[in-house]
Amino acid sequence: MYSPLEDPLTIADKTFTSRFLIGSSPFPNNQVMLDSIEASGAQIVTVAIRRIDLSAGGETVLDLLEGDYHILPNTAGCYTAKDAVLTAQLAREAIETNWIKLEVIGDRETLYPDVEHLLTAADELVRDGFTVMPYCTDDPITCRKLVDLGCAAVMPLGAPIGSGMGVLNPYNIEIIRAENDVPVIIDAGIGTASDAALAMELGCDGVLLASAVSRAHDPVRMATAMRHGIEGGRHAFLAGRIPRKRHAEASSQKTGVIGT
């Protein structure tokens, strides 16, 4: 019997049994967040770094998640390499982790990565000892450059953040997977379980998503669906799909049919 335990995901020096990475926002409330994350089976949970909000009463999302999950801070909201690097360094100080999901956004409309700033920030953070997991465009050249800089994984977008459009360029994703030795994790654009399954069938090593679960009508159920989609897609990828053909091929025995 196949066990997910025999198919671990290794990023840098850490090994995980789940290939689902989940965001901690924007859930309707903390309990739905915790229930959804538990249902997802995810071991890696992303958080943002923000100016302290005294109205929050001193409790942070970390107080809820700490101990149970590997916390992956992000640099969401940063538009320059300088801000992203400082946010990563603040995250390292606040959370005591050198892991960072590096995001450097180009504009508010598309939330597309600014590749120039992304490469600059990735270079600086790798040199500063960070385990860098960049959210990046789905182009093979940028991914290769990020890997050459020493990033621990690449996380190409499937589609724009929060769009739920799925994996828009599966051919690029396959190329990125084939050309690089680090984990390839689809980050952004996943809308439903079949999108996540497709990403895994393309050979991706994991899926990172937030809105598809947190904004679903029933987040806990969607977290469950995504978990199965990711696991199903991974099994299918490892099992090896049959080739596509233009003609039918009978699955029942061809001989011994009556009337012949």
Added chain:
Amino acid sequence: MSTIRVNGEDRDLSAATVFDLLMAEDVDPKARFVAVAINGVVVPRGRWDREPVKDGDEIEIVTPAPGG
């Protein structure tokens, strides 16, 4: 009056150190998951009680928040 900028807002400078500033901002200096940067440089927690705050400093006080 000397001024500093804390999380994007101007403040009169009344604190001598980062520790004093956190107290003045109602942030418990012992609270976990807090980080401080002055003028783009992180000030490690161990230096908060002696790191000076000076006129014109731009200070960020951050903490983790839900995020995707």
